[in-house]
Amino acid sequence: MRVTFITRKGERVEAEASVGDRLLEIGQAAGMPLEGTCEGQMACSTCHVIIGREWFGKLPEASEEEEDMLDLAADVHATSRLSCQVLLTEDLDGMEVQIPSDSNNAQGF
Ligand code: FES
Numbered sequence: 001m002r003v004t005f006i007t008r009k010g011e012r013v014e015a016e017a018s019v020g021d022r023l024l025e026i027g028q029a030a031g032m033p034l035e036g037t038c039e040g041q042m043a044c045s046t047c048h049v050i051i052g053r054e055w056f057g058k059l060p061e062a063s064e065e066e067e068d069m070l071d072l073a074a075d076v077h078a079t080s081r082l083s084c085q086v087l088l089t090e091d092l093d094g095m096e097v098q099i100p101s102d103s104n105n106a107q108g109f
Contacts, residue, residue: 052096
């Protein structure tokens with residue numbers, strides 16, 4: 001299956017992925033600036049991404065912990081998720097994932 005990342009500059013980067021992969025690792029392998037500092041413990045929000053609307057509805061709902069962490073992330077959208085919490089399913093083939101505009105600046109606050 002395939003996932004397309006959209007960088008801050010608007011470039012489209014296609015990545016090969018398999019069912020069961022975590023979106024965080026796929027993004028990192030594709031060179032996206034997703035730090036994933038807490039390695040999926042929902043304690044950092046550096047893995048925040050914005051999911052294309054068409055695919056967002058196919059994801060299981062975010063847990064309360066994930067929602068709380070997203071509240072702290074920069075550039076949050078209605079379709080924001082933590083990529084460490086997104087496991088790829090067949091349904092998500094072709095998914096578009098946007099990198100938030102200023103996630104790296106969040107440390108400056
Ligand atoms: Fe820290 Fe996802 S890696 S919340």
